[in-house]
Amino acid sequence: MSKLVECVPNFSEGRRPEVVRAIVAAGEKCGVKILDWTMDGDHNRSVVTFAGEPEAVLEAALAMIREAAARINMEEHRGAHPRIGAADVVPFIPIGGVTMAECVALARRLGERVARELEIPVYLYEEAATRPERRNLADVRRGEYEGLKEEISRPERRPDFGPARMHPTAGAVVIGARKPLIAFNVNLGTDNMAVARAIARALRAKDGGLTFVKALGVELKDRHQVQVSMNLVDYERTPIYRALELVRLEAARYGVPVVGTEIVGLVPLDALLGSLEYYLQSESFSRDQVLEVKLNA
Amino acid sequence: MSKLVECVPNFSEGRRPEVVRAIVAAGEKCGVKILDWTMDGDHNRSVVTFAGEPEAVLEAALAMIREAAARINMEEHRGAHPRIGAADVVPFIPIGGVTMAECVALARRLGERVARELEIPVYLYEEAATRPERRNLADVRRGEYEGLKEEISRPERRPDFGPARMHPTAGAVVIGARKPLIAFNVNLGTDNMAVARAIARALRAKDGGLTFVKALGVELKDRHQVQVSMNLVDYERTPIYRALELVRLEAARYGVPVVGTEIVGLVPLDALLGSLEYYLQSESFSRDQVLEVKLNA
Numbered sequence: 001m002s003k004l005v006e007c008v009p010n011f012s013e014g015r016r017p018e019v020v021r022a023i024v025a026a027g028e029k030c031g032v033k034i035l036d037w038t039m040d041g042d043h044n045r046s047v048v049t050f051a052g053e054p055e056a057v058l059e060a061a062l063a064m065i066r067e068a069a070a071r072i073n074m075e076e077h078r079g080a081h082p083r084i085g086a087a088d089v090v091p092f093i094p095i096g097g098v099t100m101a102e103c104v105a106l107a108r109r110l111g112e113r114v115a116r117e118l119e120i121p122v123y124l125y126e127e128a129a130t131r132p133e134r135r136n137l138a139d140v141r142r143g144e145y146e147g148l149k150e151e152i153s154r155p156e157r158r159p160d161f162g163p164a165r166m167h168p169t170a171g172a173v174v175i176g177a178r179k180p181l182i183a184f185n186v187n188l189g190t191d192n193m194a195v196a197r198a199i200a201r202a203l204r205a206k207d208g209g210l211t212f213v214k215a216l217g218v219e220l221k222d223r224h225q226v227q228v229s230m231n232l233v234d235y236e237r238t239p240i241y242r243a244l245e246l247v248r249l250e251a252a253r254y255g256v257p258v259v260g261t262e263i264v265g266l267v268p269l270d271a272l273l274g275s276l277e278y279y280l281q282s283e284s285f286s287r288d289q290v291l292e293v294k295l296n297a
Numbered sequence: 298m299s300k301l302v303e304c305v306p307n308f309s310e311g312r313r314p315e316v317v318r319a320i321v322a323a324g325e326k327c328g329v330k331i332l333d334w335t336m337d338g339d340h341n342r343s344v345v346t347f348a349g350e351p352e353a354v355l356e357a358a359l360a361m362i363r364e365a366a367a368r369i370n371m372e373e374h375r376g377a378h379p380r381i382g383a384a385d386v387v388p389f390i391p392i393g394g395v396t397m398a399e400c401v402a403l404a405r406r407l408g409e410r411v412a413r414e415l416e417i418p419v420y421l422y423e424e425a426a427t428r429p430e431r432r433n434l435a436d437v438r439r440g441e442y443e444g445l446k447e448e449i450s451r452p453e454r455r456p457d458f459g460p461a462r463m464h465p466t467a468g469a470v471v472i473g474a475r476k477p478l479i480a481f482n483v484n485l486g487t488d489n490m491a492v493a494r495a496i497a498r499a500l501r502a503k504d505g506g507l508t509f510v511k512a513l514g515v516e517l518k519d520r521h522q523v524q525v526s527m528n529l530v531d532y533e534r535t536p537i538y539r540a541l542e543l544v545r546l547e548a549a550r551y552g553v554p555v556v557g558t559e560i561v562g563l564v565p566l567d568a569l570l571g572s573l574e575y576y577l578q579s580e581s582f583s584r585d586q587v588l589e590v591k592l593n594a
Contacts, residue, residue, distance in 0.1 A: 262582070263586060265586065275577070280560075281556070281558050292590070
C-alpha cells in the first residue's frame, strides 16, 4: 500500500470563488488529488480537502499557502469564523500506510518552509504541538488576527517558526497533524432545545461524556426538530455506534426518539466497517473481504 | 467508472494444487485480477474468484475451462460435492458499470465458444437460463456427471450449446449470470439443533421466509453451539440486516441469543453500507462519502 496523507486546509476567503479556485489550482499542480472544496460566505472561509503521497501533499500545502498569502489581505477580512491568517489552519491526517509521527514530521517541515520562504509566523497544533497549551486550536487562535497581532511578541505567544510579528497581509498560520474527524449529527423527534443541549452535555468529553466527542445542541427550525451535532475526533477509540447509542439512551430518558442521522463530508472506510461490525456482532471480519478493497489492493 | 465483471468458476479438483494453480495461471494471463482461490479435499473441488473488464473476463473463463478440460478426467473424479464437469459452474456477476443483461450476454457468448472450440456441452443457468426449469443449478446438475451422461440425449436434458453427448473427460459445464451472493452465518447461544433448524425454516424463502434467503441449520460441535447458515442471493432486496434481525426475533422465542455472526468470503461494499445505513438511521449517505471510494474515483 502506498503512503497516503490527507490535508484539509482552511482559508480566510468564502466570497470570491476565483480566489479559492486559484488556491485549489496551485495545490492540484503538485500532483495531489482534490477531494472536495467548499465556501461559506457568512464565515468568509473555505475548506479544501485533498490527499496524496506525503511529499506531494507537503508541496501542495506550501503552494496553497503561498497563493492564499498573495491574494488575501487579513487587514480587510471580516467573517463569522475565528481566524488568524489567510491560510488559517493546515492539518495533515494519516490515511493509509503512514503513521501519526510521519504526519507530525511533515507538519514541522512545512512550518519551517512557510516561515523561511514566505516569512509567515507558524504555530504547531494538535499532535504536532510543541507545548501542551498549543494542542487545542481555539487556544492558539485566541484573540484572532487582530488580537494576536498585538500579542505575538510576548514570550507565551511567540510562533514555533518564523518572525515574532504578523505577516503584513497574510497574518499567521496554524499547522499540525491530527486523526480523521467525523462530523456526525443525530436528529431528535422533538423541538425542545433543552433536550438537545442536555444530551450534548451528556455526550461530550468536557462535561463527562465520551473522551473523543465534541457535541452541541442545534435547532433545525424548518423541521421543527433539534439535533445533537457531534465531532468524533478519534473514531478508533470512540466509534460512531457508541456515540449514536449513547444519544439514544439519553434521549429515551425524555421519551424522545432518534429520527435520523447524518454523516457530513468524508469518512474513512474503517470507521464505517468498525460500526457495522458492532451491529452485526461480527466475530471475524477483515476489510480485505470488501470486494472493492480487494480489487484495489 | 470502468466496466467490472466478477467470475467465480468452480472446478472439480480439490486435491492437486498444481492443477488448480495451472488453471488460475491460465486465467491470470488474460489480464484479469485473481481475488481468491480455495481448494477443498473432501469435496475435491476448488473455487476461484476473479474480476476484470468484460472481454478479459470472458477470455480468462474460456482459458480456465480449457485448462481444466485438459487436466481433469471426470471418469476418475470422486468427491462429496455434486458436479457434472471438470469446469463445473461458471457464473458472471455484475460488479460495477455493468448490467445483468450484459452478464447474460457474456455467459451466452462464452457458452457458444466453449461448445465450438472445446466441444463441451454447455447449460445456461440462473439469469442466463433459456428455460425456467434450468434457472436452478441443482436442477441442471441432477444425476451429476454419471447420471447426465446417460440422459444428455433426452430432449429435456439437451444442452443449450454443443453436442448432446458428454465430453469424454471434461463432462459438461454450467454457465450463467447471477447477482453477488453473500454467505452470512449467525451463531446462536445454544447447542439445540432443533432451534437452528426451526429458525432456518422461518428465514428461508421456500418455507415462507425472506424471498432471497437460503438457510440451513448447522452444528458447531467444537463450540457447543448451532448456526443458521445463510446465502443472501440478492442483497439489494433482502439486505444483511433484515436477515440478522429476523434471526434474532425468531431466536428470542426460544430465549436464545445471537452470540456472533460471520460473513464468509468477499462482499460488495454497497451491501455493507446499506446495512450500516439501516443501523445508523442515515437520512442521506452516499458511497462517495467514503474517503477511499472518493480517492479511487
